[in-house]
Amino acid sequence: MSLESLGWGPAFTHAFASLVSQFPHPLVPGRVVRQQRGLLTVQTASRAVLARTAGRLLHQAPGAQALPTIGDWVALQLPDGEGEALLHAVLPRTSVLARREAGSERDGQLIAANLDVVFLAAGLDGNFNPRRIERALSLAWSSGASPVVLLTKADLQPGAASLVAEVEALAPGVPVLALSARTGEGVESVSAHLPAGKTGALLGSSGVGKSTLVNRLLGDSRLVTQAVREEDDKGRHTTTHRELFVLPGGGLLIDGPGMRELGLLGGEDEGIEQTFSDILELAEGCRFSDCQHQGEPGCAVRAAVASGALPEARLASYERLRREQAFQARKASVTPERENRRHERARTTMAWDALRSKRRRD
Incomplete structure (x- = not known):
């Protein structure tokens, strides 16, 4: 698999070239294509390898958001045999999608990096919520990628056209697509927004049909799906990791666990401004x-x-999101001691994940 087919371009070539001179050992570029907690799979030009984050990167990264995540381009030291690669650096990102975890004072949770498109999936099967779509749009615009709204399960909603019009009114200029992954209706329009070499991520709560949609786009049943409880329209997490898939047309799609909470981070309010x-x-x-x-x-x-x-x-909704973001910005002004504790927790988590992985293989 060529790096270009994974989205590699001149900017990454330049960044990698200026990076390799800083290390005494040979490095190769690769993209993180699978992430399960701290366990990473990286695809290089020649093969896919398990990788662990080098101790130097763990200790010198300024925060958890500087550590590798799905979609990142990274610099690897390959093993001599079949062992783990050592991940030494993360190349500068073109975009990053992150959220604040509910009830957490830690750094924002990274969702995916180097995205061109964020697909915001919302079900039309009884749990339609325009305010949640506005929140998701703010998050997507803040990432630096372009949002596309997917109204799934359109086959279960006779009034799908009117709901599309409602979302188009609250998301000026944003493509809004009604589709049914079960029947295949409208699915081809998703691929049209993800041409070869471009990367998208699916964002939505459990039960909106993300896994079914990925299976339909891939043309097989690679992901497990579960039924949604009829009494509350909620699904259970059937995807427990994040993974980057190469679609038949060459587009790249990242899927991961469903998210009910989409907390905004403090900082620039560009996402809210574009949404409203x-x-x-x-x-x-x-x-x-x-x-x-x-x-x-x-x-x-x-x-x-x-x-x-x-x-x-x-x-x-606009005022609520602005208050939330302002509050998070104030909380982000932490003391160096508190920031060090945050960073230490992130390092410890990744180190334990790597150790458990090594013990399982031994």
Whole structure:
């Protein structure tokens, strides 16, 4: 398998060339194509190898988000025989999708790196939630990749067309596709957004049919699927790891466990701004440039709500996500001691995972 077929390009060639001179031993480039906790499989130009993260990288990385994840391009020292490769460095990323884990003060959880597209899957089988789609869009835009909304299980929803129109209204300029992985309806439109050499990731909660969709795109039943409980439309996690698949047309698709919680990270609010660009456009008409849309005189945003041009629920969603992101930004201003504890936990987890893997093989 060529590196180019995995998405390798001139920028990665340049980054790798400037990196190898820093190490005394030969290194080869590869892409992380499978991740189960700290256990990584890396595809090089010649073979796929299990890899463990070098101690130097574990200890010198500034935080958990600097450690390797699925989709990363990395520099490897290959073993002489059939043993593990040693992963020495992560090449600069073109994009990174991450979320805040619910109830956690740790660094954000990396979901995938070097993405061109983020497919946001939402089921039409009774658990349709526009506010969750807005949250997912904010996360996707923040990654640096382009979002595409997939409304799955369209065969179970007679009013699918009206729901597509509703999502298109809250996601201006974002492709919204209704499909059924079970029947195959609309699935070909997903492949059209993932040409050869481009990488996408599937993001959605358990039970929306991600595994069924991947199987349909691959043309086989490689992933296990489970039925959704009818009483609450919730599925169980059938995917327990993250994996990068090469589709028949040459596109690359990353799938992983379903996610019910999509917490935003603190920092730049570009994702929220792009998701709610209509509100920002309205805000330009406010009398005061620092208007908070809380009843100030001459507020164009509140006037739009009063006239029905802007749904109040959408404004509430925008304000809720902005508050959440601001709160996370304040929490991110941690002391060096606290940051060191976070980093130490990440190093310990990866070290234990590597040790357990070695014991199983021995």
